[in-house]
Amino acid sequence: MTVGSQSEAWRSSDTREISTDVCVVGGGPAGITIARELGHSRLRVCLIESGAADIDSRIQRQSRGTVSGYPLQRLHDSRVRVVGGTLRHPKLGNEGWAVRPLDPVDFEKRPSLPLSGWPFTRDQLESSYARAQAAAGLDTYDYEPEPWSDPARTPVLGLEGCGVDTTVFHFAQPLFQHAVPELTRSPNVQVFTRTRVVGMIAAAAGGAVDGVRVLRDDGSRLAVRARVVVLAAGGIENARLLLLGDDGRSIGNDHDLVGRFFGERLSAHCGHVVVTRPEILGTLGFYTPHQVRHTLLRGALRLTDEKQRELGLRNCTFQIQPRPALVTTEALRSVATLRKAVRRQPMMQGAGAHLGSVVTGIGNVLHSVARGGLRERTLTIRCQAEHAPHRDSRVSLGVDRDDLGLPTVDVHWRFDDSDVDSIRTSLAIVGSALQARGLGRVQSTLDNTRRPTLVEGMHHHMGTTRMNADPSLGVVDAACRVHSTRNLYVAGSSVFPTYGASNPTLTIIALAFRLADHLSATLGAAQPSTVSAS
Numbered sequence: 001m002t003v004g005s006q007s008e009a010w011r012s013s014d015t016r017e018i019s020t021d022v023c024v025v026g027g028g029p030a031g032i033t034i035a036r037e038l039g040h041s042r043l044r045v046c047l048i049e050s051g052a053a054d055i056d057s058r059i060q061r062q063s064r065g066t067v068s069g070y071p072l073q074r075l076h077d078s079r080v081r082v083v084g085g086t087l088r089h090p091k092l093g094n095e096g097w098a099v100r101p102l103d104p105v106d107f108e109k110r111p112s113l114p115l116s117g118w119p120f121t122r123d124q125l126e127s128s129y130a131r132a133q134a135a136a137g138l139d140t141y142d143y144e145p146e147p148w149s150d151p152a153r154t155p156v157l158g159l160e161g162c163g164v165d166t167t168v169f170h171f172a173q174p175l176f177q178h179a180v181p182e183l184t185r186s187p188n189v190q191v192f193t194r195t196r197v198v199g200m201i202a203a204a205a206g207g208a209v210d211g212v213r214v215l216r217d218d219g220s221r222l223a224v225r226a227r228v229v230v231l232a233a234g235g236i237e238n239a240r241l242l243l244l245g246d247d248g249r250s251i252g253n254d255h256d257l258v259g260r261f262f263g264e265r266l267s268a269h270c271g272h273v274v275v276t277r278p279e280i281l282g283t284l285g286f287y288t289p290h291q292v293r294h295t296l297l298r299g300a301l302r303l304t305d306e307k308q309r310e311l312g313l314r315n316c317t318f319q320i321q322p323r324p325a326l327v328t329t330e331a332l333r334s335v336a337t338l339r340k341a342v343r344r345q346p347m348m349q350g351a352g353a354h355l356g357s358v359v360t361g362i363g364n365v366l367h368s369v370a371r372g373g374l375r376e377r378t379l380t381i382r383c384q385a386e387h388a389p390h391r392d393s394r395v396s397l398g399v400d401r402d403d404l405g406l407p408t409v410d411v412h413w414r415f416d417d418s419d420v421d422s423i424r425t426s427l428a429i430v431g432s433a434l435q436a437r438g439l440g441r442v443q444s445t446l447d448n449t450r451r452p453t454l455v456e457g458m459h460h461h462m463g464t465t466r467m468n469a470d471p472s473l474g475v476v477d478a479a480c481r482v483h484s485t486r487n488l489y490v491a492g493s494s495v496f497p498t499y500g501a502s503n504p505t506l507t508i509i510a511l512a513f514r515l516a517d518h519l520s521a522t523l524g525a526a527q528p529s530t531v532s533a534s
Contacts, residue, residue, distance in 0.1 A: 014220075014221065015221040015222070015223055016220065016221070016222050016223070017222070017223045017224075017225060018046065018190070018222060018223075018224055018225070019044075019224075019225040019226070020044045020045060020046040020190070020224065020225070020226050020227075021038075021043040021044040021045065021226065021227045021228065021523060022034075022038055022043055022044070022045050022046070022226060022227065022228045022229075022230060022519060022523070023045075023046045023048065023211060023212055023224050023226035023228070023229045023230070024045065024046070024047045024048065024230045024232055025048050025197050025212060025229065025230065025231050025232060025233050025241065026048070026049065026085070026231065026232035026233035026234065026237070026491075026492070027047055027048075027049030027051065027083045027084070027085065027180070027191075027193070028084065028085020028086065028087070028176065028232065028233075028234065028492075029084075029085055029087060029176045029505055029508055029509050029512070030085075030232040030491040030492045030508050030509065030511070030512040031047060031049070031085075031230070031232035031233075031491065031512075032047070032084070032085075032176045032177075032179050032180070032183070033135060033176070033509050033512035033513060033516065034230060034232065034491060034512050034515060034516045034519075035047040035183055035189060035191075036179050036182065036183060037512075037513065037516035037517075037520070038516055038519060038520065039182075039183055039186045039188065039189040041520050042188065043188065043519075043520070043523055044188045044189075045186075045188060045189045045190070046189075046190050046191075046192070046224055046226065047183060047189065047190070047191045047192070048192045048195050048197060048212070048214055048224070049081075049083055049191070049192065049193045049194075049195065050062060050081045050194070050195065050196045050197075050233075051080070051081035051082035051083055051193065051194070052082065052083065052193055052194050053082075053083050053177070053180075053193065054082065055080060055081075055082045055088070055090070056081075056082075059081050059082075059194070060076055060080070060081055061076060061403075062081060062196070062402060062403070063075055063076040063079050063080075063081055064076045064400075064402070064408060065236075065398060065400070065408045065409040065410060065411060066345070066398050066400065066408070066409075066410045066411070067344075067345035067346060067410070067411050067412075067413070068345075068346060068410060068411070068412045069393070069411075069412040069413045069414050070413045070414060070415065070455075071344040071345060071346060071413075071456075072264065072344060072345060072411060072413045072457050073343055073344055073456075073457060073459060074343055074344070074345055075236065075409070075411065077343050078457075078459040078461075079234055079236065079237075079459070079461070082177075083177045083180055083193060084174055084176045084177030085176065085234070086234070086459065087174040087176065087505065088174050088177065089459070092174070095171045095289055095296060096171045096172050096173040096174070096296070097171065097172055097173075097174065097503065097505055098169045098170075098171060098503040099133070099136055099138060099169065099170040099171065099172050099503065099505070099506050100143060100167070100168070100169045100170065100502040100503060100506060101122070101125075101129050101143065101502060101506055101507060101510070102122065102500040102502050102507050103122070103305060103315060103500060103501070103502070104121070104122040104123075104305055105305035105308055105309065105315065106118075106122070106315060106386075106498060106499075106500035106501075106502075107120070107121050107122045107125075108121075108309075110309070110312070111312065112312030112313075113312075113314065113388055113389075113498065114388060114389065115261075115388075115389045115473065115497065115498075116389075116497065116498050117497065117498075118467065118497055118498070119467060119468065119469045119477070119478035120478055125507075125510055125511075125514065128510035128511070128513045128514045129141060129506065129507075129510045131509075131510070131513045132506050132507075132509035132510040132512075132513060133506070135175075135176075135509055135513075136172040136175065136505075136506065136509065137172055137173065137175050138170055138172050138295060139293060139294050139295045140295075143167060143168045143170075144168070145166045145167065145168055145286070145299055148168055148286075148292045148295075148297055149286055149299075153285060154285040154286040154290060155283065155286065156286055156299065157284075157286075157287075157301075157434075157437060157439075158437065159301075159433045159434075159437060162429070162432065162433035162436060163303055163304055163306070163307035163310075163429055163433070164301055164302070164303060164304070164307075164429060164430055164433040165301070165302055165303075165304050166286070166299050166300070166301060167299070167300055167301075167302050167317065168297050168298070168299055168300075169297060169298050169299075169300060169317075169502075169503075170295055170296070170297050171289065171295075171296040171297065171298070192214070192216070192222075194216065194217035195214050195215070195216050195217070195222075196214060196215050196404075197212045197213070197214050197233075197241060198213050198214065198215050198244075198404060198406060199212070199213045199244055199245070199246055199247060200212050200213070200229065200241070200244075200245055200246050200251055200488075201213060201223065201225075201246060202245070202246040202249070202251065207484065207485060207486055208485060208486050208487050208488075209226075209229050209246075209251065209485060209487060209488050210225055210226075211223060211224045211225040211226045211229065212224050212226070212229060215404065226487075227487060227523060228487045228488075228489065228519060228523065229487065229488050229489070230489045230490070230491055230515070230519075231465075231488070231489070231490045231491065231492075232490075232491040232492050232512070233492075234461060234492060234493075234494070235262070235460075235461030235462050235463070235464055235492060235493050235494040236262075236395050236409055236411060236461050236464065236494075238464065238465055238490055238492060238494040239258055239259040239262075239395040239409075239464035239465060239494060240259075240395065240397070240409050242258045242259075242465065242475075242482075242490075243258055243259060243395075243396070243397050244397070244406060244407070251482070251484075251485055251488065252465070252475050252476075252482040252483065252484055252485055252488065253475075254471070254483070254484050255471060255472050257465075257466065257473075257474065257475050258464070258465060258475055259394045259395035259396050259464050260391050260392075260393070260394045260464070260466075261389045261390065261391060261393060261394070261463040261464065261466050262390075262393045262394050262395050262411060262412070262413060262461065262462070262463055262464050263386075263387065263389065263390075263393065263460075263461075263462040263463040263496070263498075263499040264387070264413060264415075264457035264458065264460055264461065264462070264499075265384050265385070265386070265457065265458040265460040265499065265501075265503070265504075266383070266384065266385045266386070266387055266415065266419060266420075266423070266455050266456075266457070267382065267383065267384045267385075267455065267456050267457070267458050268382065268383055268385075268423070268446070268454050268455045268456070269380065269381075269382050269445060269454075270318065270381045270382060270383050270423070270427050270444060270445060270446055271380075271381050271427070271442055271443050271444040271445045271446065272378045272379055272380045272381060272442075272443055272445075273320070273378070273379035273381065273431075273434060273439060273440045273441065273442055273443075274378075274440050274441045274442075274443055275378070275379055275439060275440035276438060276439065276440045278377065280379075280439055280440070281322040281377050281378075281379060282322075284320065284321075284322060284379070286299040287299040287300065287301075287319070287320050287321065288321055288322070298319070300317045300318060300319050300320075301317065301318045301320065301430055301433075302315070302316060302317045302318065302501065303315075303316065303426050303429060303430070307429070311425065313422045313425060313426055314385060314386045314387065314388065314419060314422040314423075314501075315385065315386050315500050315501040316383050316384070316385035316386070316422070316423055316426045316501050317383065317384055317385075317501045317502075318381055318382070318383050318426075318427065318430055319381070319382045319383075319384075320379055320380070320381055321379070321380055321382075322377050322378070322379055322380075323377065323378060323379075323380045324377060324378075340456060344456070379439075379440070381427070381430075381442065383423055383426075383427070384458060384501055384503075385419070385422070385423050385426075385501055386419075386498065386499040386500050386501055387415035387416070387419035387499070388415070388416065388418070388419060388498075389463060389466070389497070389498060389499075390414045390415060390416065392412070392414050393412060393413055393414035393415065394411075394412055394464070395409050395410070395411050395412075395464050396409070396410050396412070397409065397410070398410035413457070415455075420446065420454070420455065423446060424444070424446045427442065427444055427446065428442075428444075430442070431444070458503075460493065460499075460503065460504050461493065461494070462493040462494065462496045462499050462504060463493075463494065463496050463497070463498075463499065464494045465482075465490045465494040465495055466494075466495065466496065466497045467480065467495040467496070467497050468497060471483040471484070474497065475490070475495075476489070476490050476495050479515070479518050480495055480511065480514075480515050480518075489515060489519070491508070491511060491512050491515055492508050492511075492512075493507070493508050495511065
């Protein structure tokens with residue numbers, strides 16, 4: 001089915017219509033949170049998810065697209081169409097997903113970071129963060145290290161006065177898919193799985209949407225009429241749905257901002273610490289995953305907000321972890337880089353140099369292993385950092401078509417050398433603090449000559465429907481409402497104006513609670529009813 005033929009097909013007699021108060025598109029953490037909160041009110045809610053209860057490889061192919069610019073994970077590998085969302089990615093690991101709020105500095109307008117500044121402060125999101133923490137099934141909402149440390153067993157590094165702090169990441173297991181039975185039992189909530197949104201229905205008078213067009217897995221068509229539509233389909237798909245709009249006429253793109261400012265979390269192996277004494281490695285248990293009461297957590301290092309403001313640096317956290325010293329060799333680093341490159345597009349530059357490094361160095365690695373080299377330990381450093389919003393880093397409709405004849409996406413990821421320079425400066429400050437503490441000297445691997453092999457994304461797709469009070473600078477306003485469309489909202493990390501150094505999901509859930517509260521207050525209590533169908 002081509003874009004231009006959608007309206008005719010949906011006007012046919014075999015298209016069923018349903019009406020609801022709020023139609024939520026996307027059954028990940030954001031969509032499920034909103035549906036669950038509104039389901040407790042008297043509002044009628046319809047939740048639409050393209051995936052099934054479990055991952056289906058056929059459905060997963062719907063996430064295919066093309067990638068250009070800096071290499072990025074293949075799109076169908078980095079996002080999952082399933083009830084519960086990408087938190088259920090098979091490669092998430094036993095630890096679960098990393099949980100941490102954004103920092104106060106992330107919400108601020110920073111002179112050194114163009115287009116920075118959220119339309120509200122971290123303090124104004126604090127109560128929603130606490131609710132998000134509980135929704136993630138976690139204990140106390142506290143990310144200061146002291147309440148979680150044991151001075152005798154897992155001490156916190158004393159780096160006071162250096163501009164470096166210890167912070168905490170919690171870990172949670174995917175839980176949101178378990179809310180679906182609760183939703184389906186609610187008399188005013190209807191859940192559709194294996195159901196794809198193929199377009200929106202623009203209101204005849206303009207400035208609003210009447211609902212969405214959906215196609216079910218059995219081939220049946222629905223027109224979902226809604227007072228409000230919420231797009232909660234992820235950082236890439238939210239932009240795609242707005243660009244597809246109504247029969248290919250984009251919605252919310254008056255200022256050519258939809259899909260622009262695509263952001264990822266920058267991740268890189270930064271180097272290692274040449275420790276002064278081997279026994280130091282046994283004192284860093286706080287910085288490796290460990291259990292405290294009912295919470296799995298890990299400490300990390302970061303520059304304080306004050307130091308970031310002083311030096312105009314971007315936010316960045318550093319994980320330090322005892323590892324076999326062999327992982328720092330050029331040969332094994334090249335093996336790791338090549339292994340990751342297989343699942344990235346486009347093909348990275350410099351692959352030949354890495355193959356050469358493996359060939360020339362693997363003999364020494366095997367010789368070292370034979371002589372017990374795996375017992376030698378070092379302290380590795382890995383970062384996750386933000387990059388500046390980049391207008392030309394974007395999601396757009398590609399030339400390829402999916403199985404319905406609709407355009408797939410092209411993701412063009414861009415960031416600048418200044419983003420890596422900021423990581424390098426932050427690492428030098430952390431290195432000075434560690435050396436002053438007597439831990440050892442940091443040996444950096446952040447060099448300009450091999451930048452294409454340094455940095456990778458973390459499946460954190462952000463910024464494509466950015467939030468700003470000014471319609472010329474953002475797609476949605478402070479309430480996450482699309483500026484040009486009075487009843488269309490967007491949930492998820494696509495609304496982030498800047499990206500911070502924390503994993504985004506806790507903030508996604510906090511914003512979902514905030515949006516649910518706004519919709520409850522705005523729409524009021526509808527008469528109790530089931531979702532009507534005709």
